[in-house]
Amino acid sequence: xxxxxxxxxARLLGPAAAEVPCDTCxxxxxxxxxxxxxxADAEAAVPGMRAHLAGCPACAEDHxxxxxxxxxxx
Amino acid sequence: xxxxxxxxxxxxxxxxxxxxxxTDSEAWIAALGAPPGPDRDAAVxxxxxxxxxxxxxxxxxxxxxxxxxDHAVQAADDALVAILxxxxxxxxxxxxxxxxxxFALLEAAVHARRRAWQGREVALGDDxxxxxxxxxxxxxxxxxxxxxxxxxxxxxxxxxxxHQRSVLVALTLQGVPIDVLAERLGTTRxxxxxxxxxxxxxxxxxxxxxxxxxxxxxxx
Numbered sequence: 377x378x379x380x381x382x383x384x385x386a387r388l389l390g391p392a393a394a395e396v397p398c399d400t401c402x403x404x405x406x407x408x409x410x411x412x413x414x415x416a417d418a419e420a421a422v423p424g425m426r427a428h429l430a431g432c433p434a435c436a437e438d439h440x441x442x443x444x445x446x447x448x449x450x
Numbered sequence: 451x452x453x454x455x456x457x458x459x460x461x462x463x464x465x466x467x468x469x470x471x472x473t474d475s476e477a478w479i480a481a482l483g484a485p486p487g488p489d490r491d492a493a494v495x496x497x498x499x500x501x502x503x504x505x506x507x508x509x510x511x512x513x514x515x516x517x518x519x520d521h522a523v524q525a526a527d528d529a530l531v532a533i534l535x536x537x538x539x540x541x542x543x544x545x546x547x548x549x550x551x552x553f554a555l556l557e558a559a560v561h562a563r564r565r566a567w568q569g570r571e572v573a574l575g576d577d578x579x580x581x582x583x584x585x586x587x588x589x590x591x592x593x594x595x596x597x598x599x600x601x602x603x604x605x606x607x608x609x610x611x612x613h614q615r616s617v618l619v620a621l622t623l624q625g626v627p628i629d630v631l632a633e634r635l636g637t638t639r640x641x642x643x644x645x646x647x648x649x650x651x652x653x654x655x656x657x658x659x660x661x662x663x664x665x666x667x668x669x670x
Binding site for chain 2: 381382384385387388389390392395397398399402403405406407409410431432433434437438441442444445446448
């Protein structure tokens with residue numbers, strides 16, 4: 377393995393905090409992203425979302441993609 | 451629903467009453483919920499165009515160049531079916547277009563990831579954990595990280611079921627996208643993530659038994 381050991385450990389162990397599952401992440405993604413963009417406390421509205429996004433690369437990609445699309449729309 | 455660190459408990463919250471953040475969102479719901487006819491058909495076609503645009507954007511962002519339009523249309527088709535089936539679950543907590551975009555982006559990402567892994571073998575084996583290096587301290591590996599690596603490797607070998615071990619290794623060490631693995635195993639992304647979560651929880655429990663408590667960036 378050529379990647380950094382700490383990054384490898386982080387991927388193996390995942391987030392320590394409680395997290396939402398993938399289904400809930402998808403259900404709440406639009407709400408969470410709009411709150412983030414409004415500067416509101418998105419994590420308070422969807423507890424466990426931040427931990428899930430840290431532990432699930434696919435959901436993190438969806439989160440990034442939605443921000444990118446809304447950025448592009450201006 | 452939250453997956454706590456120590457246990458998994460399902461919590462079903464009632465759907466909030468629907469309200470609308472803007473008139474545009476309200477108009478979308480009215481048009482898509484109209485009786486079958488030319489007006490509804492036109493709304494569905496406008497929605498499909500919106501989804502195609504979003505899927506095209508995401509595929510392009512991911513570097514897709516070949517057959518981009520075909521993939522965008524397929525992703526939009528799949529997203530449209532999902533949206534129309536779930537229209538009643540839209541509660542107006544975000545703009546309708548933001549809610550709809552996430553379906554198109556998800557489908558585009560799934561298309562892109564599956565295409566990238568087309569023809570690539572996903573090797574699932576009991577001994578996959580052996581690709582964790584020995585963790586000996588050296589350049590770039592401090593003593594704490596080394597101790598954790600050794601403990602995690604032991605825990606992978608002894609505490610996990612073969613299925614948990616395979617899923618953990620494929621997703622976190624081999625970099626197999628979760629929806630690609632789900633397709634190969636005939637399961638769902640949610641079910642696989644649950645397996646991954648349970649495996650991670652076991653690893654953390656094993657580390658705790660040894661007095662190791664990994665935190666962001668180190669050990670406490």
